[in-house]
Amino acid sequence: MDTREDRWAKAMRAERTGDSAAYEAFLRDFASSVRRIVEAHLRRMRFSLAEVEDVVQEVLIAVHSRRNQWDTQRALLPWLNAIARYKIIDASRRLGRDARVRIDLTEEEWAGIFSSEAFDPERNPADVEKLISALPRGEQAAVRTIGLQGASTKDAAERLGSSEGAVRVAFHRSLKKLMVAARRKGFDHG
Amino acid sequence: MDDTQRLTGRTDDLIKGLATQAGKRSSATPSLSIVLAAAMVFSILAATGVVLLIAGARSDLARILPTWTFQFKVIGVALIAAGAFQLARTVVRPGRALRALLCLAPGVAFLLAGALLDRSGFPLLGVHTYSVSSCAGIIIMASIPALAAFLAAMRAGTPTRLGRAGAVAGLLAGSVGALAYTIACLNDGAAFVAIWYSVAIAFVTALGAATGPRLLRW
Numbered sequence: 001m002d003t004r005e006d007r008w009a010k011a012m013r014a015e016r017t018g019d020s021a022a023y024e025a026f027l028r029d030f031a032s033s034v035r036r037i038v039e040a041h042l043r044r045m046r047f048s049l050a051e052v053e054d055v056v057q058e059v060l061i062a063v064h065s066r067r068n069q070w071d072t073q074r075a076l077l078p079w080l081n082a083i084a085r086y087k088i089i090d091a092s093r094r095l096g097r098d099a100r101v102r103i104d105l106t107e108e109e110w111a112g113i114f115s116s117e118a119f120d121p122e123r124n125p126a127d128v129e130k131l132i133s134a135l136p137r138g139e140q141a142a143v144r145t146i147g148l149q150g151a152s153t154k155d156a157a158e159r160l161g162s163s164e165g166a167v168r169v170a171f172h173r174s175l176k177k178l179m180v181a182a183r184r185k186g187f188d189h190g
Numbered sequence: 191m192d193d194t195q196r197l198t199g200r201t202d203d204l205i206k207g208l209a210t211q212a213g214k215r216s217s218a219t220p221s222l223s224i225v226l227a228a229a230m231v232f233s234i235l236a237a238t239g240v241v242l243l244i245a246g247a248r249s250d251l252a253r254i255l256p257t258w259t260f261q262f263k264v265i266g267v268a269l270i271a272a273g274a275f276q277l278a279r280t281v282v283r284p285g286r287a288l289r290a291l292l293c294l295a296p297g298v299a300f301l302l303a304g305a306l307l308d309r310s311g312f313p314l315l316g317v318h319t320y321s322v323s324s325c326a327g328i329i330i331m332a333s334i335p336a337l338a339a340f341l342a343a344m345r346a347g348t349p350t351r352l353g354r355a356g357a358v359a360g361l362l363a364g365s366v367g368a369l370a371y372t373i374a375c376l377n378d379g380a381a382f383v384a385i386w387y388s389v390a391i392a393f394v395t396a397l398g399a400a401t402g403p404r405l406l407r408w
Binding site for chain 2 (some may be wrong): 035048066069071075
């Protein structure tokens with residue numbers, strides 16, 4: 001009686017008879033293993049770890065609100081896994097969408113990004129340089145030429161001996177990474 | 191680090207709150223099986239209504255009821271519907287293995303055998319030039335209320351793969367639509383039925399798969 005399935009299933013059955021303590025212990029145990037999974041997942045997806053607890057709570061609420069639908073005659077872990085998987089995927093879609101909304105700017109906005117209030121290279125040139133130097137070499141060149149020297153993608157492509165499309169992709173990709181990195185360092189006011 | 195502790199603290203509060211609700215049923219919701227069965231009854235009635243409204247029953251219905259050609263259609267489509275109903279009961283419960291082929295095998299095998307053994311010489315494109323389009327069109331129209339009903343019923347459950355669940359709702363709705371259409375269908379060739387009914391059902395299945403992720407979200 002000491003596998004996770006047995007322990008958790010026992011607690012979920014105890015919940016039905018009103019055993020708050022057993023249910024609370026289960027939720028705590030379950031939450032910490034969900035937290036580990038969510039952390040690993042968000043890290044792999046390169047999302048900010050600030051969302052971890054929100055996602056964990058969504059999973060807990062989903063399980064709680066549907067706990068009566070679990071058939072006590074059947075294994076609990078597959079049931080929990082399927083719900084957790086669904087909520088984690090749902091949350092990462094939402095995070096992906098948020099990230100796109102935050103990051104999908106026009107060409108001008110991209111160009112103006114370094115002169116905005118929230119992210120000012122004049123004020124923090126050293127920090128910006130540190131962020132940029134963490135990028136892959138190709139993206140560093142793109143961001144320096146377009147973002148800092150103000151070249152057009154066409155000029156930048158010529159200077160870097162690359163195609164315009166490739167430069168644009170490198171530039172956007174690097175800005176996305178910079179914004180994530182900057183937010184992590186607290187550059188963002190939001 | 192402080193931030194993380196504050197956040198996990200918030201989860202801790204949530205857990206304490208949830209734990210106080212132990213033993214309390216969220217609400218007196220009817221069982222999932224009953225909801226699905228009710229959707230099935232509604233779907234059959236609605237699909238029959240649509241077929242009668244658009245096409246009307248064929249005039250010689252009483253005469254053909256006992257014939258094999260009619261029974262072939264009904265049995266084949268009913269077997270698919272039964273398999274799809276079983277699948278629907280599965281996809282609204284998290285973590286159940288989906289033995290799709292197994293559930294649908296009897297219906298598929300039956301229709302396939304009928305089509306292959308069809309010696310009626312009935313034209314594959316039906317008795318009229320519009321046979322295919324009207325057959326598929328009416329089945330699809332008869333399936334729409336059923337699709338809505340099954341998707342709504344599934345929301346009472348916990349689908350965790352929404353595209354798949356939507357497809358199952360579509361498959362079920364399509365086969366109910368086809369079942370209703372048998373009372374109007376003038377095309378008595380087994381091969382015709384096996385091909386064009388399947389095409390219509392596949393269309394509704396695709397419709398369900400496409401709308402599921404949006405409509406079944408929870």
